[in-house]
Amino acid sequence: MKSMVKPQxxxxxxxxxxxxxxxRLFIIEALNKKEHCVGxxxxxxxxxASTISKHLSVLKNAGLVxxxxxxxxxxxxxxxxCIIDFFACIEDVLSANAKDSAKILKCCKK
Amino acid sequence: MKSMVKPQxxxxxxxxxxxxxxxRLFIIEALNKKEHCVGxxxxxxxxxASTISKHLSVLKNAGLVxxxxxxxxxxxxxxxxCIIDFFACIEDVLSANAKDSAKILKCCKK
DNA sequence: AATGTATTTGGTAATATAGCCAAATAGCCA
DNA sequence: TGGCTATTTGGCTATATTACCAAATACATT
Incomplete structure (x- = not known):
């Protein structure tokens, strides 16, 4: 079974x-609206600028841009x-997390 | 503009x-099929086991499990x-990457 | 060719992550 | 209760990541 973890x-x-x-998430979102240069x-x-350049090279290297x-x-x-579609799901996770936090707060107030 | 990067x-x-x-990707995929215990x-x-336990705690902490x-x-x-849907998009990226590699190979063979 | 603008690369220090082992903890069940 | 199994935690080392600065490079334009 171990073998199934690795390559894929x-x-x-x-x-x-x-x-x-x-x-890099910010960059992805920005590029989804329109192309941008490094500056x-x-x-x-x-x-x-060197930091951003390196982030872009990470994204490029992964094949995302x-x-x-x-x-x-x-x-x-x-x-x-399609990368962008994923963000909606991430938001779902975040709102589920927020809901849970709220629940914990409410229960302790009693 | 800087301010838009941070919290969200x-x-x-x-x-x-x-x-x-x-x-952790393996775990997510496995759990999508059915629940599993640490062992x-x-x-x-x-x-x-301690390594897996830590991976699970990372996932739990993020609200994914x-x-x-x-x-x-x-x-x-x-x-x-919905996390799982994302994998299809990742595959798209991978196959686009593979296609590009193939293209480069082909051009050099000439 | 010389200048100036845009981007990348190299170096470095601070911080974060991953894995294993050993030890601690939690809870079931005889 | 005492032992057993399952899981987590702490300690530690090795490796990776991030950000900045300074310097190098790439080009377009004068």
């Missing part, structure tokens, strides 16, 4: 790990848009 | 990060099943 799940985990960072994303997020050089800038865009 | 995306990232590990998952994955004590064991099950 490792490949998937790599992609999911690429999404698992606040700034724009840097401005939006407010971190060092593509880049295209145009005039003086490099424009990034989302490669596989 | 951090909460989401936390949940996604909880999924971003091969063994069963340990057996399936072939790691130390719930546990229920029954007789001598603790049974875990999936809390928000």
């Amino acid at each position: 799940h490792e490949a998937r985990a790599k992609i999911i790990k690429a999404m698992a960072h606040p700034s 724009e994303l840097t401005e939006m997020i407010g971190a060092d 593509i880049d295209e050089k145009r005039s003086n800038s490099i424009y990034y865009s989302l490669r596989v848009p | 995306h951090e909460a989401r990232a936390k949940i996604i990060k909880a999924m971003a590990h091969p063994s 069963e998952l340990t057996e399936m994955i072939g790691a130390d 719930i546990d229920e004590k029954r007789s001598n064991s603790i049974y875990y099950s999936l809390r928000v099943p």
Whole structure:
């Protein structure tokens, strides 16, 4: 059974790990609306340009975004848009968590 | 703009990060089929029981699974099943990646 | 060719994660 | 109660990740 864990799940985990960072999630969402160059994303997020560049390279390496050089800038865009659908489910988890927290609070107030 | 990155995306990232590990993906998939206790998952994955226990606590902490004590064991099950839908999208990414690799190979063979 | 803008790379320190072992805990059942 | 099984916790080491700065690179435009 052990053998079933490795190759497939490792490949998937790599992609999911690429999404698992606040700034990278922000980038994914921003690119879903429209393409952006590094400078724009840097401005939006407010971190060092080199930091954003590295985040983009993580996303690109995972196959989540593509880049295209145009005039003086490099424009990034989302490669596989279905990623966005996932966010709805994440929100479900968050709201379920919030509901549970509320329940615990209510029970202790009694 | 900087302010938009933090609270919402951090909460989401936390949940996604909880999924971003091969063994934890395996666990999520297994629990989607049916609930399992720690011992069963340990057996399936072939790691130390304490390691699996910690993985489960990561998943539980993120709100992805719930546990229920029954007789001598603790049974875990999936809390928000929509998680599974996401895997299809991950596969899309993987197959797009594979296609690209193939394209590169083909072009170099010429 | 020289300048200036945009992006990436290398180095480094701080922090986080993963795994194993040993030990602690929880609860069932004789 | 005392032993047994199942699970969790603490300690520790190895490895990975993140962010910043400084420096390198890539190009477009003058």
